[in-house]
Amino acid sequence: MLRWYKMVENMKCYLRCVRSSHDDVFLPDKVPVFIGRTKELQITDRTCSRNQLQLTANYSKRYVLVKRLGANLSHIDGMDIPRKQSCQLKSNQTLYVVEMKFPHDIVFIGSDNERDVKPKSETAGNEPEKLRTFDDTNESSKCLSINQSKRTLLQRKLSEKGECKKSRLETKEDKSNNDDASDSPYAFDSPATGSNVSLSMSSSRFAMKGHWSQGLKASMTDPKSIIFQDNLIVVIKDKYPKARIHWLVLPLEEIAHAGQLKPNHVDLLKHMLKVAKSLAKDSNKKKKYTFRYGYHAVASMSQLHMHVISQDFSSSSLKTKKHWNSFTTDYFVDAETYVIELRNNGKIEDRKAFTKFLKEPLRCHKCNASQKNMPTLKTHIEKCET
DNA sequence: GTTCTAGAAC
DNA sequence: GTTCTAGAAC
Numbered sequence: 107m108l109r110w111y112k113m114v115e116n117m118k119c120y121l122r123c124v125r126s127s128h129d130d131v132f133l134p135d136k137v138p139v140f141i142g143r144t145k146e147l148q149i150t151d152r153t154c155s156r157n158q159l160q161l162t163a164n165y166s167k168r169y170v171l172v173k174r175l176g177a178n179l180s181h182i183d184g185m186d187i188p189r190k191q192s193c194q195l196k197s198n199q200t201l202y203v204v205e206m207k208f209p210h211d212i213v214f215i216g217s218d219n220e221r222d223v224k225p226k227s228e229t230a231g232n233e234p235e236k237l238r239t240f241d242d243t244n245e246s247s248k249c250l251s252i253n254q255s256k257r258t259l260l261q262r263k264l265s266e267k268g269e270c271k272k273s274r275l276e277t278k279e280d281k282s283n284n285d286d287a288s289d290s291p292y293a294f295d296s297p298a299t300g301s302n303v304s305l306s307m308s309s310s311r312f313a314m315k316g317h318w319s320q321g322l323k324a325s326m327t328d329p330k331s332i333i334f335q336d337n338l339i340v341v342i343k344d345k346y347p348k349a350r351i352h353w354l355v356l357p358l359e360e361i362a363h364a365g366q367l368k369p370n371h372v373d374l375l376k377h378m379l380k381v382a383k384s385l386a387k388d389s390n391k392k393k394k395y396t397f398r399y400g401y402h403a404v405a406s407m408s409q410l411h412m413h414v415i416s417q418d419f420s421s422s423s424l425k426t427k428k429h430w431n432s433f434t435t436d437y438f439v440d441a442e443t444y445v446i447e448l449r450n451n452g453k454i455e456d457r458k459a460f461t462k463f464l465k466e467p468l469r470c471h472k473c474n475a476s477q478k479n480m481p482t483l484k485t486h487i488e489k490c491e492t
Numbered sequence: 493g494t495t496c497t498a499g500a501a502c
Numbered sequence: 503g504t505t506c507t508a509g510a511a512c
Contacts, residue, residue, distance in 0.1 A: 318493055406493050
């Protein structure tokens with residue numbers, strides 16, 4: 107225990123520019139630090155907010171929590187950081203400050219990985235520069251030091267050739283990670299025979315072990331979840347079904363959300379619906395269910411997914427008003443609507459405003475009777491004969 | 493997305 | 503007192 111405290115006490119964390127465009131940025135333990143379009147980071151790109159990201163190092167767990175504040179996308183490896191959401195950044199990952207630009211790594215110095223990333227002289231006789239912190243929204247208050255040290259010559263040469271990340275993969279720690287088949291960059295290649303579509307390699311690590319919103323991508327390759335697959339789509343059981351039958355239909359092509367759909371995806375959407383209806387028909391040979399097929403207006407989980415849900419809503423996973431309203435109000439957009447909209451307009455409209463439907467009062471989806479709370483609603487729908 | 497929990501509602 | 507919800511954390 108004493109050794110652990112000692113290790114954390116002596117540890118330091120830095121944000122390091124892969125291209126060595128600026129000095130390392132010191133990230134103190136559990137103190138939020140803001141980075142973005144600033145002189146310190148040498149970023150002048152207008153797509154980058156001045157406070158694009160909030161970084162909070164966690165020395166004991168050896169990661170940096172990255173929260174995106176800026177309007178434009180930031181990424182860890184190849185994956186989006188949703189706005190106002192926090193994602194863990196580990197020392198084997200690369201943070202792109204905005205729009206896949208300005209790559210940075212993190213290094214923990216004075217820890218076990220010190221052997222892999224050599225500590226660099228921190229003082230070098232230079233005065234520390236200033237950086238805004240959580241408590242410092244004006245220029246005159248609290249300041250933190252920025253490490254003046256530089257990358258090694260070898261790392262600099264590699265980064266200039268765009269090979270720095272590749273070189274890191276050769277370290278002992280990362281080699282061990284690469285030996286783990288479950289973390290293989292190829293884990294998302296479609297197992298379907300003859301499939302020529304797969305999820306990108308750059309997304310694999312974050313998708314498998316990162317933010318909750320990437321969970322569907324892991325489920326897409328989990329044999330226990332899959333109930334159907336062809337060369338275009340996969341159908342999986344929802345991990346937390348909100349009805350007796352609740353499946354998700356996902357394209358194998360990496361399409362994060364409906365906003366990324368292009369006119370040439372019309373046939374894909376039609377195929378998703380056709381397969382869903384066919385599977386539902388098969389299931390009705392055993393027991394008769396009524397189904398709906400559709401999309402949430404604003405999906406929480408990354409990777410486009412169509413819900414196939416029986417209308418009994420009999421499930422212990424159906425717990426909240428948000429759950430209910432997401433399937434029984436206009437927040438649930440019929441699959442046919444997307445097909446027609448994409449065919450007519452060439453894109454799917456932004457439906458962020460539809461989140462208002464999640465706050466609507468609880469009502470039975472059959473008889474429209476108002477319900478006081480979720481337990482009352484669930485009792486009612488079990489008996490409602492309408 | 494789920495889980496946890498403080499505080500509102502009963 | 504218990505039940506339920508909504509927001510934070512993950």
